[in-house]
Amino acid sequence: MEKEPAGIAMTTGNGIGIRNERSLHAALKQWYALPEDRFEVPLEGFVIDLVRGEQLVEIQTRNFTAIRPKLQALLAQYRVHLLHPITLEKWVVQVDKKGTQTLSRRKSPAKGCLTDLFEELVRLPELINHENFTMEFPLIQEEEVRCKDGKGSKHRKRESLRDRRLVRVVETQVFQSNLDFLQFLPPSLPQPFSNKCLAEATRLPLHRCRQITYCLRKMDAIVVTGKRGNELLYEW
Incomplete structure (x- = not known):
């Protein structure tokens, strides 16, 4: 039997929906969960979304500033895995003021990509x-x-x-160290490089x-090596 993290208390039932959470958060929790996982576990003055063996799992759909103090406190003693969804495609659903009737559903022209993670990171x-x-x-893919x-x-x-509703998880990307984030620097990027060089190589804003x-x-995945005019130059 796996050892439980010290101080973790098991809740009754499956715990899903105990807190007032939006549909996307709850759906991602169910998507990620395995049969032996526990939900909404009180620990160190916090409530943990999901506990798997000795690992704590937190799901944050937006606003990393809000969860930063919680993560800093927990990381001193526990292994923490943070999930954050990136929306590739979105449908906008209009409902009446009571929220009981769907008036329309249209696909948003906006497209997302993995680099959107940096907005919160x-x-x-x-x-x-x-x-x-x-x-x-x-x-x-989600409905808004x-x-x-x-x-x-x-x-x-x-x-x-x-509300935000999960339509489908297309794929998922796991990052375990700072070096994993170097995938966002194209091999063709010169060394040293500037933000303008990166924009030209990736066609990102x-x-x-x-x-x-x-x-x-x-x-600490790249370092500043100098300047070219007003632009900082980086190397990895």
Whole structure:
């Protein structure tokens, strides 16, 4: 029998849905779970999404800033695996104000890719160097449930975001060390290179390339070797 992490208490039932979580979070938990896993386990003043043997699994659909203190506290004693979904394709579902009737469903023209992970990773890149920490990025299709109630953001034309639903996990990518993130630097990239060089080689927006190099620097996967004008130069 596997040894349980010290201080972990088992909850009754399967625990799914104990907290007020959105559908995407709950669906990802069920997608990842194995029969012997335990859900919503209280530990060190926190509630852990899923416990598998001696490993703690946390699912964070957005806002790494919110989970950073929790991860830092747990990593001192436990192995932690963080799941964060990356949306490749999305369908926008409009519902009535009660949320009981679907009014329309359309496919969003926006397309995602694995490099979108850096949008959140910039909030905790150095944690990948901790020996107890690993990350996983399921690439998904999802439905975004909205309501035209005038209460949402200007970006969504004042439509409230009611829920996010998992349609399908297309594939998943696991990162166990800082060197795993070097896959985002093309072999053709010159050494040293700038963010503009990276943008030309990958055809990614410059702001995304800045996020990539910031994260790789913080996790000690690349180093700054000089400047060319106002541009920093990097090597790995």
